[in-house]
Amino acid sequence: MSTHLASKRSQPGQARLRREAVTGILFVLPTLIIFAVFKFLPIGGAGAMSLTQYRLNGDVEFLGAENYERLFADPNFWQSLGVTLGYVVIFVPLIIVISLAGAVLLNNLKRHDGLFRSLLFIPYLSSFVLAGIIFKWIFSNDGPINVALAGAGLGAIPFLSGDQWIVLLSLAMVAVWKGFGYSMLIFLAGLKAQPGEIHEAAKIDGATSWQTFRHITLPLLKPVTFFVLVIETIVGFQVFDTVYVMTGGGPANASHSLIYFLYDQGFEFFDFGYAAAIGIVLFFIVLVLSLVQRRFFNEKA
8 A cells, every 4th residue: 555655646746756857858959850861870971971972073982891892092191190180299298388377377367357358369260371471471471479589690490381290380380379269268168166265275284386386276176277288189180271371281281180181082182082081080089189189187186
């Protein structure tokens, strides 16, 4: 008898939970549809296209894994991958350090922090193409930097026409200037969310500002740092706009990134199946790196 009464009482509760679950699904359904149409469906289409030879007239010939075999035997692919990895190695630490430094400075401001936050975020609102055009002039032989060096009796720096690492550093500096505002705000949110009593306790115990930052602030920022690291790694692997505007992949393929290689194959040679294979390989490279970064941060935690 008691069991029967308990089951009758639980039925309204179960019905309420079902209604709440259905309501929640309906709320997230538009977002799920958008992700399916604009994210998952294109990835699946690119995966299918990578197994074919797709022509402009719509003819499709199934090739199986031939595009991938050709890709891994292509020295241009490995050269472009090396360029991209070199760029990421420069870009990611640089933007994390500058974003974190900007967030710390803003967090310590007592007045006009909103004004400075807006000013530092403005470059993020500009386009990579516009930033590339401006910095291409700044880094040119007739630009303000080399003109100032010449006036001081020093030689010009070949920002976009010299050694590969100088070119990649120049491109990374443009991307950092353009994009650090976003990561800075993420770090700033993480700093604002830290409990103030922990920092106060460290100050009472005689910890210096550097000791507090190193042993308290940074460890508490690990989840935020992991998020920024993954996001900026993805951005680094997708470098294209500044390369296209500033160097065109040169000099001598010194800045010929993986996305630029994909662009060449897809929109210069119209080899869409091969270009799709490049995109799928890039997707898995970024996925593996993200998983490695996550495991590293979990072990540190």
